[in-house]
Amino acid sequence: MTAAAMQQVLKWYAKRKIRELCPSRIADQLLGDQGAIHQLWSIGIVSGASPLRLRHALGGLNPVLTREDVSDVRALFVADPFLLRVGDLWHMFFEVYNFDADRGEIAWATSKNGFAWSYQEVVLGESLHLFYPYVLSGTADII
Numbered sequence: 001m002t003a004a005a006m007q008q009v010l011k012w013y014a015k016r017k018i019r020e021l022c023p024s025r026i027a028d029q030l031l032g033d034q035g036a037i038h039q040l041w042s043i044g045i046v047s048g049a050s051p052l053r054l055r056h057a058l059g060g061l062n063p064v065l066t067r068e069d070v071s072d073v074r075a076l077f078v079a080d081p082f083l084l085r086v087g088d089l090w091h092m093f094f095e096v097y098n099f100d101a102d103r104g105e106i107a108w109a110t111s112k113n114g115f116a117w118s119y120q121e122v123v124l125g126e127s128l129h130l131f132y133p134y135v136l137s138g139t140a141d142i143i
């Protein structure tokens with residue numbers, strides 16, 4: 001790792017720790033207001049009889065996935081989930097913003113009940129920013 005890259009990594013961790021430990025007023029004075037890219041986006045689950053009657057599930061804990069769940073890249077946020085059920089297993093494909101790549105990649109999580117999710121891994125990364133995954137199923141394979 002180059003000295004410049006190491007400096008960027010240390011800067012990222014220092015800013016994250018300042019935001020975590022300091023009151024927001026002080027952190028904003030030290031680091032400036034957080035822009036849209038710094039928002040801690042996460043993924044939550046809601047359910048209902050129709051799209052017009054969605055509610056947070058009783059007893060359900062939201063968010064169900066955050067950047068802290070991502071274990072294979074340093075994530076700034078997670079967003080844009082797409083759900084697909086195959087047999088008795090739910091699959092969630094979503095954007096994870098990879099700090100080191102400085103772009104969105106597509107990651108995958110699984111759940112047996114649709115509310116408790118297990119992060120798996122980043123499944124698609126390209127030289128451009130990826131977001132809003134759409135996944136199709138053909139026969140028994142997810143494509």
